[in-house]
Amino acid sequence: MTTEVKASPEERLLEAAAQLSYREGVGVGVQALCQAAGVSKRSLYQLFDSKDELLAASLERGAPAYTAWLLPAADDGGSPRERILHVFDRMETEAVAPEFQGCRYLTVQIELKSPEHPASRVARGVKQALAEFFRAEVERGGARDPDLLARQLMVVFDGASARAGVGAEDLTGLVSPTVGALLDAEGVQ
Amino acid sequence: MTTEVKASPEERLLEAAAQLSYREGVGVGVQALCQAAGVSKRSLYQLFDSKDELLAASLERGAPAYTAWLLPAADDGGSPRERILHVFDRMETEAVAPEFQGCRYLTVQIELKSPEHPASRVARGVKQALAEFFRAEVERGGARDPDLLARQLMVVFDGASARAGVGAEDLTGLVSPTVGALLDAEGVQ
DNA sequence: CGAGTTTGAAACCGATCGGTGTCATGAACG
């Protein structure tokens, strides 16, 4: 009935790479990836140039869905404040899951160290898109210093998700007042 | 002249572990650690039970110096606001170094995933100490909700240092206004 | 049916992993 078994080797590899590299870190072995995907190494290296490229491709594949889920609809008619808070609500929602380990696009960059790694480039792009969303919204909301406020929101986003990810923080009652205070300070409605 | 050569194998190992695990990640090999320390693997496993324990010990060894450097003197006579901003000034200072990769006590927890890892435990303790400093200072400063404000400051600390660490953010002009806005919102002088 | 392509299973490559064994050098100390 479902398409579980029918997924192509490429899709299964991308999915396995996304899950395992998040759960266990980017150091997962290709053998573990292949086993989880039910695909041979032979096929992996036929579809991707290297493990690094597979990792990058798995991040890239998930990015549109993640962004669409995180951001409000482009035309939802909400105020900038509502639209910004929507993003943080989503982050708070995913952070309550026991398997949450923080924003994968941040952790990947931290684990890989090198900004040149293909997966680091993808992750950076996803973060930049979020920063640009914040920047556009706060400008629309009349922030006195839109650049500053957008950067502040990114700091809160990454800081809160990282601390929740390592189990240092329960986000309950934390994110919304923090974002609210920063929006208030910048005069955003 | 200097005591460089005279450092004990244990000290050299702790130092090498601190530097290499930060620069390259916790996945560094014991061979690389031994080579950097000028110590044989034989001696490593005589002094430490495992690579994990060496890693934890290296974090623990550096913690007092880091905390002393990060926090203001207990009796510096500054206001809570000044003492809190001192911490963020220090973080901003270390973040300008080109080799900065973010707060090592956060990155270690992210890389290790498991909270049970001995090095994760040490890192968590360092973070808790900082959180308690914030909590005491904001309470002294008359914050309306000291717990909330202390958690907010931790989020800003970790978020700002993580983003600077992955090269996503130049902290210039960002941290001080952010902390200031949060202190203002909570009525801290 | 037969030819060609895709795929997985698995052996294999050299390198490295964390960790242990042996042995010789070398300083410390009686």
Added chain:
DNA sequence: CGTTCATGACACCGATCGGTTTCAAACTCG
């Protein structure tokens, strides 16, 4: 001087690393 102990050098262990190769089963399509 002789003994002891710390240490480094180095081979070695089984396992795994990323990546390649071989081979046969299974599939597609004429």
